[in-house]
Amino acid sequence: MERNPIEGFSKLTKEEKIHKIISDYLDGDETYRTILQQYWNQQPELQKLHDEFSENTISNFYMPYGIAPNFLIDGKLLALPMAVEESSVVAAASKSAKFWLTRGGFTTTIINTKKLGHTHFIMNVETHKLLHFFNFQLKERLMESTNSITENMRARGGGILNIRLIDKTQELPNYYQLKASFNTVDSMGANFINSCLEQFGQTLREEVAKSDHFSDQEKESLQIVMNILSNFTPDCIVRAEVRCPIEDLNDESGISNSEFAWKFKQAVTIAEIEPFRATTHNKGIMNGVDAVVIATGNDFRATEACAHAYAAKDGKYSSLSHCSIEGGVFRFWIDLPISVGVVGGLTNLHPLVKFSLALLGKPTAQELMSILAVSGLAQNFAALRSLITTGIQKGHMKMHLLNILNQLGATEAQKQYFVNYFKDKTVTHHEVITQFNQLKEQQI
Numbered sequence: 001m002e003r004n005p006i007e008g009f010s011k012l013t014k015e016e017k018i019h020k021i022i023s024d025y026l027d028g029d030e031t032y033r034t035i036l037q038q039y040w041n042q043q044p045e046l047q048k049l050h051d052e053f054s055e056n057t058i059s060n061f062y063m064p065y066g067i068a069p070n071f072l073i074d075g076k077l078l079a080l081p082m083a084v085e086e087s088s089v090v091a092a093a094s095k096s097a098k099f100w101l102t103r104g105g106f107t108t109t110i111i112n113t114k115k116l117g118h119t120h121f122i123m124n125v126e127t128h129k130l131l132h133f134f135n136f137q138l139k140e141r142l143m144e145s146t147n148s149i150t151e152n153m154r155a156r157g158g159g160i161l162n163i164r165l166i167d168k169t170q171e172l173p174n175y176y177q178l179k180a181s182f183n184t185v186d187s188m189g190a191n192f193i194n195s196c197l198e199q200f201g202q203t204l205r206e207e208v209a210k211s212d213h214f215s216d217q218e219k220e221s222l223q224i225v226m227n228i229l230s231n232f233t234p235d236c237i238v239r240a241e242v243r244c245p246i247e248d249l250n251d252e253s254g255i256s257n258s259e260f261a262w263k264f265k266q267a268v269t270i271a272e273i274e275p276f277r278a279t280t281h282n283k284g285i286m287n288g289v290d291a292v293v294i295a296t297g298n299d300f301r302a303t304e305a306c307a308h309a310y311a312a313k314d315g316k317y318s319s320l321s322h323c324s325i326e327g328g329v330f331r332f333w334i335d336l337p338i339s340v341g342v343v344g345g346l347t348n349l350h351p352l353v354k355f356s357l358a359l360l361g362k363p364t365a366q367e368l369m370s371i372l373a374v375s376g377l378a379q380n381f382a383a384l385r386s387l388i389t390t391g392i393q394k395g396h397m398k399m400h401l402l403n404i405l406n407q408l409g410a411t412e413a414q415k416q417y418f419v420n421y422f423k424d425k426t427v428t429h430h431e432v433i434t435q436f437n438q439l440k441e442q443q444i
């Protein structure tokens, strides 16, 4: 069928949007309408709420929402909410939590909570002249001009921490930045930071225009390129760690404690020196982090971008977690830069997000940073523990078994039968299909 660009799609009603999509993209096949509708919430108010989170919404996309219990974090016992589709993530988290529960649990330290943003601008002017203008005139004006924007945040104990002029002309001719740092207390602060930065851009333009410090030519060369927060927040960082005497490690696989510790440390060191491994290693960490980020209504694209930028901060992509064995003590830790909020955004709107935050005891943003770092570390511990002992597929395929059986259309009784059948056997896609077909033949 000939397809034409869709004009004014966002202005159509939901019903009209669905009709348009089915007729233009799905050969008019109305069975697709049923797929969309079966994911609508039966409560119209709740459906409307979800529709309004985004644009052009025609259905909801469900993700499993699970709980990983038994996390002892800084002496508090917590159950973590996890929204994730990968079948082994919640099980891995729970297993790690249980392992460390009897070994002192997880401890965390907030190292800093500073967030950053920039006004990026071009100006053909000598750096010392601009610096003088910044120090003796502009900086104070930038602060004053954002007073009304920062008022509430200051009342909550946050605000603009500092503003600096950064000379970037060695990397791009005439390129400078106003680099600002912020404390956004319990909010992620993206809107707050961007509003301040946009005001900085405007104030910079106005102050340069009326200053007698610059020639007309210099003034005309000023171009504000953009004002935007940075999702790289290396100074908004939390450390989570576990430690125990090597003799307490006792892994269920039967490997000796000292071999477990040695192999584990080797696995972490390999991720520290080898980017190919570091990428998968960190992906595993983010399995744990993102699931809790999503469940608490935070922005997982931001946390992903930040974590990977941090992993490459020394010029070579490396592991986010580290391990040491000293004086007979096994220690495993992560330094995770992460900017999240517990107020604003979806936190007051999405009922499941409210549930997640209540489940976590209504944490502050700093406490949530700690929980997220622990979730990442626990996930990494579980992955490495499997990798250096049984291998990852055993656990993964066990969890994947139900997905395969669902694809095959197995009944509840058949699922139960195969979960039992594969308890002491290796699950492979081929073997599940073979056994499933055999069972069906026997039953016919």
Ligand code: MEV
Residues within 6 Å of the ligand: 086, 280, 281, 282, 283, 284, 285, 287, 383, 384, 387, 392
């Ligand atoms: C799978 O989602 C994540 C792992 O590959 C992580 C790792 O290899 O460390 C298991």
